[in-house]
Amino acid sequence: xxxxxxxxxxFYTATNHIRSKQLGATLSKDLREKYGKRNTRVVKGDxxxxxxxxxxxxxxxxxxxxxxxxxxxxxGIKRExxxxxxxxxYIHTSNVMITGLNLDDKWRQSRLEGQKAKVATEPPKETPxxxxxxxxxxKEKTKEKTKEKTKEKTKEKTKEKTKEKTKEKTKExxxxKEKTxxxxxxxxxxxxxANQAKKETE
Numbered sequence: 001x002x003x004x005x006x007x008x009x010x011f012y013t014a015t016n017h018i019r020s021k022q023l024g025a026t027l028s029k030d031l032r033e034k035y036g037k038r039n040t041r042v043v044k045g046d047x048x049x050x051x052x053x054x055x056x057x058x059x060x061x062x063x064x065x066x067x068x069x070x071x072x073x074x075x076g077i078k079r080e081x082x083x084x085x086x087x088x089x090y091i092h093t094s095n096v097m098i099t100g101l102n103l104d105d106k107w108r109q110s111r112l113e114g115q116k117a118k119v120a121t122e123p124p125k126e127t128p129x130x131x132x133x134x135x136x137x138x139k140e141k142t143k144e145k146t147k148e149k150t151k152e153k154t155k156e157k158t159k160e161k162t163k164e165k166t167k168e169k170t171k172e173x174x175x176x177k178e179k180t181x182x183x184x185x186x187x188x189x190x191x192x193x194a195n196q197a198k199k200e201t202e
Contacts, residue, residue, distance in 0.1 A: 011070070019067040025093045031101065035112045042072055042093050045102030050074070052095040059099065066090055 014022070024039045025048070032038060042048070042062060049059045060074035071090030078086040103109045 023093050025096045028099045047100030049097050
């Protein structure tokens with residue numbers, strides 16, 4: 001199949017949103033310098049100059065846009081009917097140059113100027129600022145967990161060591177000997193002497 005046939009088929013079988021994008025035209029030199037863009041989509045109210053064809057050199061305002069015909073109707077470019085009346089002639093946007101832009105739409109203006117379209121919103125109410133909570137990264141969390149575990153282990157080890165030391169000390173310390181009073185020793189000596197005396201007398 002010829003490439004021209006494939007191209008034409010792509011044009012006529014394209015979806016509506018793609019067809020609307022195809023309705024773009026080049027900007028004049030002044031508009032290019034102002035907005036820094038070469039082309040935009042044609043919109044109702046734009047002022048246009050015809051660059052090619054039967055109506056070359058005519059300027060006018062866009063009255064209608066047709067995605068089916070992929071063309072634009074311009075003021076002053078009409079054809080008379082045999083039965084009477086006038087009909088709009090649709091000119092393809094590739095044969096047209098935009099000399100004046102309709103900037104009633106603020107979104108379009110912001111897009112041309114290279115800014116993001118701002119949605120009108122109410123000013124935010126002032127709220128007391130809260131101190132931002134420290135968000136820990138996963139690596140820091142793991143480090144803290146490991147530190148806590150090591151601290152717990154060291155505490156347990158120190159407790160076990162202290163217990164073992166106390167047990168060893170209790171084993172090593174001998175029991176204190178009972179002190180005999182001097183009076184009891186004297187009494188025992190006297191009783192022994194008395195017994196010996198009795199035996200001798202017998």
